[in-house]
Amino acid sequence: MNTQTIESQQVTLQKLTPFYGATQAVQPVDVVIRPRSVTAIIGPSGCGKSTVLRCLNRMHEVVPNARVEGTVLLGEHNIYGSGIEPQAVRRRIGMVFQQPNPLRMLSIFENVAIGLRLEGYARNIIDERVEQSLRAAALWDEVKDKLNHSGLALSGGQQQRLCIARAIALQPEVLLLDEPCSALDPVSTYKIEELLIELKQNYTIVIVTHNMQQAARIADRTLVFMVERTQGRPIGVLVEEDDTNKIFTAPRDPRTEDYISGRVG
Amino acid sequence: MAQAERLSTWQTFQQRTKHGDVIFWLLTLFFALMVVALVAAVGYVAWVGSSEARGRFGLSFLFKTGWDPNAQNFGALPAIYGTLVSSGIALLIAGPLGILIGVFLSELCPQRFKSPLSFMVELLAAIPSVIYGMWGVFVFVPFFRSWVAAPIAKSVGKSFPLLAGPVAAGRGLMVAGIILAIMILPTIAAITRDVLAVVPNHQREAMLAVGATRWEMIRKAVLPYARAGIIGGLMLGLGRALGETMAALMVIGSVKDKISTSLFGGGITAASLVASELPNANDSMHESTLILIALVLFGITLCVNAFARLLVWQAARGPVGSARS
Numbered sequence: 303m304n305t306q307t308i309e310s311q312q313v314t315l316q317k318l319t320p321f322y323g324a325t326q327a328v329q330p331v332d333v334v335i336r337p338r339s340v341t342a343i344i345g346p347s348g349c350g351k352s353t354v355l356r357c358l359n360r361m362h363e364v365v366p367n368a369r370v371e372g373t374v375l376l377g378e379h380n381i382y383g384s385g386i387e388p389q390a391v392r393r394r395i396g397m398v399f400q401q402p403n404p405l406r407m408l409s410i411f412e413n414v415a416i417g418l419r420l421e422g423y424a425r426n427i428i429d430e431r432v433e434q435s436l437r438a439a440a441l442w443d444e445v446k447d448k449l450n451h452s453g454l455a456l457s458g459g460q461q462q463r464l465c466i467a468r469a470i471a472l473q474p475e476v477l478l479l480d481e482p483c484s485a486l487d488p489v490s491t492y493k494i495e496e497l498l499i500e501l502k503q504n505y506t507i508v509i510v511t512h513n514m515q516q517a518a519r520i521a522d523r524t525l526v527f528m529v530e531r532t533q534g535r536p537i538g539v540l541v542e543e544d545d546t547n548k549i550f551t552a553p554r555d556p557r558t559e560d561y562i563s564g565r566v567g
Numbered sequence: 568m569a570q571a572e573r574l575s576t577w578q579t580f581q582q583r584t585k586h587g588d589v590i591f592w593l594l595t596l597f598f599a600l601m602v603v604a605l606v607a608a609v610g611y612v613a614w615v616g617s618s619e620a621r622g623r624f625g626l627s628f629l630f631k632t633g634w635d636p637n638a639q640n641f642g643a644l645p646a647i648y649g650t651l652v653s654s655g656i657a658l659l660i661a662g663p664l665g666i667l668i669g670v671f672l673s674e675l676c677p678q679r680f681k682s683p684l685s686f687m688v689e690l691l692a693a694i695p696s697v698i699y700g701m702w703g704v705f706v707f708v709p710f711f712r713s714w715v716a717a718p719i720a721k722s723v724g725k726s727f728p729l730l731a732g733p734v735a736a737g738r739g740l741m742v743a744g745i746i747l748a749i750m751i752l753p754t755i756a757a758i759t760r761d762v763l764a765v766v767p768n769h770q771r772e773a774m775l776a777v778g779a780t781r782w783e784m785i786r787k788a789v790l791p792y793a794r795a796g797i798i799g800g801l802m803l804g805l806g807r808a809l810g811e812t813m814a815a816l817m818v819i820g821s822v823k824d825k826i827s828t829s830l831f832g833g834g835i836t837a838a839s840l841v842a843s844e845l846p847n848a849n850d851s852m853h854e855s856t857l858i859l860i861a862l863v864l865f866g867i868t869l870c871v872n873a874f875a876r877l878l879v880w881q882a883a884r885g886p887v888g889s890a891r892s
Binding site for chain 1: 772773774775776777778779787788791794
């Protein structure tokens with residue numbers, strides 16, 4: 303399905319530092335996110351995990367006054383390089399949000415097709431890609447008879463899979479998910495986790511989650527963020543990055559151990 | 568014994584709260600019904616007051632031109648035409664402009680200019696209509712006559728009767744439409760701004776995340792989401808234009824007895840016709856006819872409102888299953 307080479311799907315963060323106005327939100331982050339694997343970002347509230355995630359497809363700068371220092375490489379290209387449009391970045395790095403957000407006035411079909419329509423694809427290609435994406439998101443069988451219905455008529459879990467289908471319809475290199483299951487019941491959560499394990503064959507997946515069991519179940523690598531206080535101001539910091547089973551069985555950093563054992567956070 | 572005590576405790580609580588909801592319900596019901604009663608009363612007065620004219624002219628009054636109080640020869644067509652055309656022009660101009668202003672204020676305006684600009688827009692709505700009329704007479708009409716109407720009438724107007732001369736004093740349907748447009752612009756802009764402000768952010772992010780530009784996001788996610796509210800705002804503006812009296816009267820040219828083929832020609836609106844003639848109506852027939860004109864205006868606004876309801880209802884319906892109940 304993907305024509306990209308595996309190297310082009312690697313994401314490298316170099317001294318990535320998000321700001322809100324003059325306030326630095328997170329200490330500079332240096333991490334290599336491995337291609338075609340699932341990387342989980344965990345940590346307590348306010349540690350900047352969503353902020354870092356949103357820096358990876360330039361959604362951070364949508365917030366007024368927000369800005370980013372440092373570099374994010376997709377393959378070997380800096381997505382913050384001069385002359386790079388954020389729209390182009392977002393086409394190649396898809397995103398799924400915490401709250402399922404099908405576009406209200408569009409049908410299920412159009413919700414998946416919207417990115418392709420913006421690109422001006424031909425109709426037959428759109429038809430094909432919509433079906434492909436809905437199948438990949440394990441939603442096709444549930445919606446194939448009501449493609450012209452509203453996305454809002456679906457259950458929460460279905461809506462979230464619709465949003466995943468919308469993101470992968472553009473065949474991005476990377477898929478970012480910001481706590482995609484926090485509004486869902488366990489069965490829907492399970493389905494999405496299965497889906498992500500399936501999707502990592504083609505996509506580099508980064509998922510922010512509050513749920514440590516979820517990270518343990520699906521992630522190959524895990525990043526642990528913590529909140530620190532410098533001069534009274536809270537600031538996020540990446541404390542540990544390792545294979546998921548190492549993080550959960552033999553964490554190197556005592557703060558990680560405190561967090562995953564439930565003593566803090 | 569203990570049980571009886573407990574029961575009496577309950578009763579003291581219940582006595583305090585028992586009638587509260589009923590009284591509140593009756594009170595609000597009363598005021599709600601008062602609205603219906605008011606509409607009915609206005610309609611009734613206009614219906615009874617116009618009986619003499621209705622008896623004389625019948626339905627053909629609506630399709631007849633002519634206005635001669637001495638010969639008691641009246642027709643409503645010029646007033647209906649003038650009302651609809653001037654309001655239509657106003658909506659055509661103020662609709663797109665107002666929506667764009669609302670989009671700018673809600674989506675694109677830098678934070679620190681937001682409140683000053685919003686304040687200016689609302690200020691525009693607070694200016695009394697007679698001041699718009701005066702500005703129209705002294706500033707806009709002369710400007711429009713020599714710089715817009717005359718050149719257009721001389722060139723395009725030669726082959727296009729709707730824009731033909733003579734331009735004469737410069738007052739007419741077009742000028743009235745433009746003045747009305749300025750008057751309803753703030754209504755449309757402010758309502759558009761408000762309905763766009765309540766579009767949830769996740770809808771915007773959904774569009775941005777598939778690589779949409781700001782404009783694509785506004786066009787495909789924000790405006791469709793707010794469509795029903797924007798149409799509501801347009802209809803509120805149109806309603807204001809239909810009923811506007813003073814400003815329209817001052818710049819429309821007061822041609823009551825015929826329909827000018829050109830938009831630069833004079834005309835009259837129903838509201839301004841009633842306002843200008845009712846204080847010095849010659850006889851009961853004249854007065855009754857003016858009340859009939861008012862009744863016609865009442866009918867027009869009712870139709871427009873019903874049509875607006877229908878449009879809003881249609882627009883609020885997205886694909887199957889998305890309806891807000």
